[in-house]
Amino acid sequence: MGKAWTVTVFLIVAMKNIRLGVANPETWDFFRELYDYFRAQYRTSLFEARKSRMPFFRSRFEKRLLERDVGRLLKENDVVFFEWASNLLALATALPKSAAIVTRLHRWELYKWAHLIRWDAVDRVILVSEAKRREFLQRFPGQNDKVHVIPESINLGRFPFAEREYTGAIGILCHLGPRKRVYELILAFAELVRRNPAFRLHVGGDVHPGHRDYHGALLSLVRRMGLEDTVKFDGFVDNPPEWYRKIDIFVSHSYSEGLQVSPMEAMASGCYVLAHRWEGAEELLPDDCLYFTNCELLAKVEDFGRLSQAGREEQRARMRRIAAEKFDIESNQRKVGQIIDDLIAHP
Numbered sequence: 001m002g003k004a005w006t007v008t009v010f011l012i013v014a015m016k017n018i019r020l021g022v023a024n025p026e027t028w029d030f031f032r033e034l035y036d037y038f039r040a041q042y043r044t045s046l047f048e049a050r051k052s053r054m055p056f057f058r059s060r061f062e063k064r065l066l067e068r069d070v071g072r073l074l075k076e077n078d079v080v081f082f083e084w085a086s087n088l089l090a091l092a093t094a095l096p097k098s099a100a101i102v103t104r105l106h107r108w109e110l111y112k113w114a115h116l117i118r119w120d121a122v123d124r125v126i127l128v129s130e131a132k133r134r135e136f137l138q139r140f141p142g143q144n145d146k147v148h149v150i151p152e153s154i155n156l157g158r159f160p161f162a163e164r165e166y167t168g169a170i171g172i173l174c175h176l177g178p179r180k181r182v183y184e185l186i187l188a189f190a191e192l193v194r195r196n197p198a199f200r201l202h203v204g205g206d207v208h209p210g211h212r213d214y215h216g217a218l219l220s221l222v223r224r225m226g227l228e229d230t231v232k233f234d235g236f237v238d239n240p241p242e243w244y245r246k247i248d249i250f251v252s253h254s255y256s257e258g259l260q261v262s263p264m265e266a267m268a269s270g271c272y273v274l275a276h277r278w279e280g281a282e283e284l285l286p287d288d289c290l291y292f293t294n295c296e297l298l299a300k301v302e303d304f305g306r307l308s309q310a311g312r313e314e315q316r317a318r319m320r321r322i323a324a325e326k327f328d329i330e331s332n333q334r335k336v337g338q339i340i341d342d343l344i345a346h347p
Contacts, residue, residue, distance in 0.1 A: 018344055021077035021099070023047040023070075023092075026084040030106070030152055030261060037333040038081070042340070047073050047088070067091060074099040079340055085109040085117060085125070093118035100343050102126065104336075106152075107258035110135060119143050123347075124339050128152050128258040131280030148339055151259045151283065153329035159268040161320045162245050166312055168199045168305060171247035171271070173237060173262045174254075176215050177208035181276070185253045186221055186231060188294040192301060193230050199301070204243055206236040244269035248312075249301055254278050264327045267319040272304050272312070286322070 020042035024031055038044045050065055070091050074080055075098045082089040085105040090113055092101060104126040105114070119125075119140050125147045127133045133149050170189065174180040182203060189201045207215040222231045237243045240262075244250070250266035252275035263273045263284060274297060275281045277290045291297045304312065 018042045018079060018340065019077040020044045020340065021047060021073045021080040022083070023073065023080065023088045024083040025049075025086055025088050031083045033155060033329055034083075034333055034336065037337065041337055045077065067095065071095050071098075074101075078344060081340070086113045089113070089122070090116040093121040097121055100124075100347060102340060102343065104128070105132070105136065107132065107256065110139070114139065122146065123343055124148060126150050126336065126339065129280040129283050131283065132258060135279075148335075150332050150335050151327060152261050152264065153327050153332040154261065154264045154268060154323065155329050156268050156324055159241050159244065159265050159323075161268065161270045161317075163270065163313060163316070164245060164248070166248055166305070166309065167246075168196075169202060169247050170199060170249045170251060170301065171202040171204065171243075171266070172251050172253060173204035173240065173243065173266075174260075175208045176203070176205050176218065177211040178214055179254055179256055180205075181253045181255060182218055183214070183221060184294075185251060186218065186225075186227070188297055189231065190225055190227060191294070192298050193227070195298075196302070196305075197230070199230070199305075201231045202234055202243075202247060203231065204234040204237040240265055241269060244271055247271050249274065249304060251297070252276065252278075252281070252284075253297075257281070259284060264323055268323040268327075270316040270320060272315050273319055274300055 020038055022035060022038060022044060050069060070088060074092060074095065077099050079100045079102060080092065082092065082101065082103040085103045086109050089103050100123045101121060102124040103122055106128055110132070123146060125136070125143065127136055127147060127149050128151055130149055133147055136147065137144055172182060172185060174182070176182055186201070189199070193199050219233070222228060234243065244266050247266065248271065250263060250271040250273045252260050252263045252273070254260065254276060255278055257278050257280065259280060263275060267273050273285060274289050274291065275285050277292050281290055291300060304315065307315070
């Protein structure tokens, strides 16, 4: 008994001394709180790529500098966590292996970077949905034993549940690029508002730098259809909890997602949430909140509007419960930490 207890204590102490390197070459929008968790649990260091000051042959020199720095990152840590399975992971897996490697793959990396990564050099792969697990394993069938599914998560405390008076406000919040299908949503909304002028559509989100023409097309569409009074572009939303409080029905209209975060935030805030049946949407919402066609979408919007106040509050409370049960960041952070701990204890 005493010996077993001593071994357990030793393992716990050893885990707390894990040297964890972190590399995040892309957006931090979904990572800040997980990184804070890492810093509280491990001896964490953040990788930062150096830039050359040489005016000539800069790209060639910086490539060599990056290879050297990534090699050092691997040598100086027990585990390296790559948020986004993109360029730095591709480089790391091409180098001699000197640390355990964990990565979180969201969505787009599957189509741009996955074929450039040597997956046999990666020890654990975290995917954000079962749909993405199926897609990943279809392309890389030998990796099943190292794959884990942990959904994107939100801080429930940041998005408190708030009851509201129903006003017919529909909302979408995203980067304004073609994949989000905001153009198509506006077309569907035009039919809805023709039947019931009381509805309003709020489009939150900034211009996607790679699709400025798309943003222009959205503005033009609203103007040409005479929807300026009913479709409002709110621009970049710097206070999402406040923005969600004015939305009754939140819509995810994309054709492809990993497991989109903004609907989770909307659910936690008390919005009624609907989603197009993009692959994996059933892991986000119950079946009665999903649709294929615009006709289905408009019917669900109108059905919600016809509910009594008590009926709408019941649906909103249901959304909050789903968010709390499936997407609580504290619970999912611990799952990620357990993967790292287990990797050290049982490499």
